[in-house]
Amino acid sequence: MLGIDIRHMKDLREDHDLNQKELAKILNLSQRSYSHYENGT
Numbered sequence: 709m710l711g712i713d714i715r716h717m718k719d720l721r722e723d724h725d726l727n728q729k730e731l732a733k734i735l736n737l738s739q740r741s742y743s744h745y746e747n748g749t
Contacts, residue, residue, distance in 0.1 A: 713722060714746065714748050715748075717745065718746050719748045721746070728742050728743055728746065
């Protein structure tokens with residue numbers, strides 16, 4: 709996924725003042741799917 713280290717996904721998202729649902733929409737993912745990426749599950 710874009711070569712981003714998943715350990716930094718939450719920090720990057722928060723740096724841009726986005727919640728999971730907003731970023732998931734931008735990435736064309738469900739919030740649940742994005743959450744799995746962010747949590748490494």
